[in-house]
């Protein structure tokens with residue numbers, strides 16, 4: 296409630312809408328969020344600052360498989376932690392279904408019938424109390440799902456709760472909800488010339504109408520002896536180019552460029568460029584630092600060879616007004632290292648002008664399994680980008696669109 300008062304107090308400065316503040320909580324957090332909506336009369340503001348003058352009543356509540364009641368539930372750990380030795384005496388008082396009043400803010404509630412930890416009856420009891428008082432309340436009990444399904448993961452049915460909650464805020468709590476900014480920009484890049492860039496990735500991107508930059512390299516001769524069959528040939532890279540995708544330079548042998556002399560570094564770049572040229576692949580304008588880290592020593596060499604954009608793996612969105620074009624940040628996505636979470640986090644930060652650049656390797660990646668993303672996850676990500684109206688471009692397309700050259 297202190298947070299709500301503070302947000303209202305600083306609404307202008309923080310760009311918040313002081314009349315449309317919703318609280319959202321999951322599980323025990325659902326009890327906490329529910330407390331905000333049912334205890335705002337009872338707990339006095341006592342911080343002795345300017346924020347005390349603002350209301351601490353939330354304008355709506357979103358409660359996800361909440362702990363609500365301490366009355367009859369099988370799950371009372373939350374109540375015991377909260378009330379400790381007063382549990383028996385105060386359990387009814389802190390059962391939120393007993394605290395609903397006519398001015399309790401509208402609530403959207405969802406749960407799963409098979410929740411093994413917090414019984415769905417919690418949600419039902421609260422919804423009933425809300426309806427009895429004539430308050431706006433929407434309740435969804437999904438038939439199947441364990442405790443903690445959060446934003447739904449792969450479950451298309453469960454994922455819908457966020458859309459439903461959004462519509463509820465609009466319809467039942469008068470929130471001016473118009474959805475996020477449309478056409479936010481994402482740039483897809485694919486490193487290391489993996490065979491399935493041609494067999495899986497490029498055709499799939501075509502299906503979605505998405506742009507992308509491919510950053511092939513050739514690795515060392517020793518590497519090729521062992522893994523050459525997984526590596527795209529120049530003819531195959533040409534085919535990807537002919538499909539309309541950008542081909543960038545990732546250096547010939549994928550060495551740590553920071554450690555090379557100027558001559559060695561230039562040779563690395565020239566060698567790959569001349570292979571491209573013999574295969575009639577257009578001269579690249581984009582470069583990706585092998586392994587990811589920015590290499591200051593390459594600047595004059597990149598410029599000399601017409602490479603105007605250079606991608607690192609510094610995990611930020613590409614701020615086109617501020618970022619150095621030879622030090623473009625990007626988010627590497629790796630399935631077993633929270634890949635999907637990183638994907639959503641990056642999307643949450645990008646805008647129409649400031650793109651999130653993603654780095655993929657093979658789909659799937661067999662030779663470098665630490666960089667793996669499965670085809671299933673990749674398709675899921677493409678679906679997500681399409682459904683949410685992202686503009687998906689190559690680095691070059693983005694640079695042309697915003698006149699960066």
Ligand SMILES: [Zn+2]
Pocket residue numbers: 486487545549585586
């Ligand atoms: Zn690489």
